[in-house]
Amino acid sequence: MDTTQLIIFYATIFILSYLFGSIPWAFIIGKANGVDIRKCGSGNVGATNVTRTVGKCWGKLCFACDLLKGVLPVVTVSLIAKKYLPSTTESTINYGCMVAGFSAISGHVWTIFLKFKGGKGISTSAGVLLALAPAPVLAALILWVIIFKTSKMVSLASIIAAGALPIIAVIFNYTLKKYSFFATEKPILIFLVVIAVIAIAKHRSNIKRIIAGTESKFR
Numbered sequence: 001m002d003t004t005q006l007i008i009f010y011a012t013i014f015i016l017s018y019l020f021g022s023i024p025w026a027f028i029i030g031k032a033n034g035v036d037i038r039k040c041g042s043g044n045v046g047a048t049n050v051t052r053t054v055g056k057c058w059g060k061l062c063f064a065c066d067l068l069k070g071v072l073p074v075v076t077v078s079l080i081a082k083k084y085l086p087s088t089t090e091s092t093i094n095y096g097c098m099v100a101g102f103s104a105i106s107g108h109v110w111t112i113f114l115k116f117k118g119g120k121g122i123s124t125s126a127g128v129l130l131a132l133a134p135a136p137v138l139a140a141l142i143l144w145v146i147i148f149k150t151s152k153m154v155s156l157a158s159i160i161a162a163g164a165l166p167i168i169a170v171i172f173n174y175t176l177k178k179y180s181f182f183a184t185e186k187p188i189l190i191f192l193v194v195i196a197v198i199a200i201a202k203h204r205s206n207i208k209r210i211i212a213g214t215e216s217k218f219r
Contacts, residue, residue, distance in 0.1 A: 001088065009092075010099050017073040017100040021107025021124060024114050025065040026050050029058050038114075042216070045111075046119035048154045052216075063123050069108060070127025073100035078131075091187075098191050101128035105195065109202065120202040122158045125195050129165065133192060135182040136169040143168075152217035155206035162199040166192040 001009060026045045030037030033054045037045055040053040047066055051059025077100045081093045105125050111118035129137045140161045148157035169184040169192055176182035184192070200207075209215040 001085075001092065006092070010096065013073075013077055013096050013099045014103045017077075017103035018107040019112070020073055021069045021104030022111040022113055022118070023065075023069065023107075024111050024118060025069075026062050026119060027114060029062050030054060033058065038117075044119055045114065045117070047123055066108065066119070066123035067127040067130075070101060070104050070124040070129070071131050072127075073104045074128055074131035076100070094185065094187060097132060098187065101132060101191070102194075104128060105198070109198070120158075120199070122162070122199060125162070125199055129192065129195065132188050133169055133184045135172055135176075136165055136184060136192070139168045139172075140165045148218075153210065153215050154218065155203055155215060156210055159200055159203050159207065162196045166196055 024045055026037050026047065026049065029050055030040070030053065035053060037043075037049055037053060041049045042052070043049070047059050047063035050062040074097045077096045078093060081088045081096060105121050105128060107118075108124040109118050109121045110116040126137065126141070143164055144157045144161035147160050148154060151157065166189065169189055172182040173184055173189070206215060
């Protein structure tokens, strides 16, 4: 690809992934049940608030939809590039996947359909990262479950798991790098750090409530 083709390639990925990630499933599910999720519970447009407000089954559906918003753009870019653009280099495909992932997460967090006020991006980020670095994400998911079962706080589990993810990836790189499933390339490792920072930053209000001892728990 020359420079112009590369710009078009990345720009197309960015726009389509952003629009796909912008689909506010929590808001749609809430409306289907007669509520505005933004005015109920925590007000967050995400699966946790759907679970609290509408019910567990709807919350699981919302989580699955938000997860797929992260998985599908990354997988689609990889498959299309390898099948229809055989001359595309591996590094170009990797960067394309990261653009797709970042755009999908941005769409969820700053959705154009709700005046750029979306969810916190944990489910969609998990989907993106699961497609890019499955081994570290699965390890972080186990950590998330442990923290959640211990604290009953989704926010605390999400913050710790997000912060631990890049560290887990580095540990895997140094201890299990001979196995491709556990290896994470440097650009993707940097991407993990960026996503972790965004995820933690989006939980600023939760962090304040956790410190104050007023954060909501699942009973």
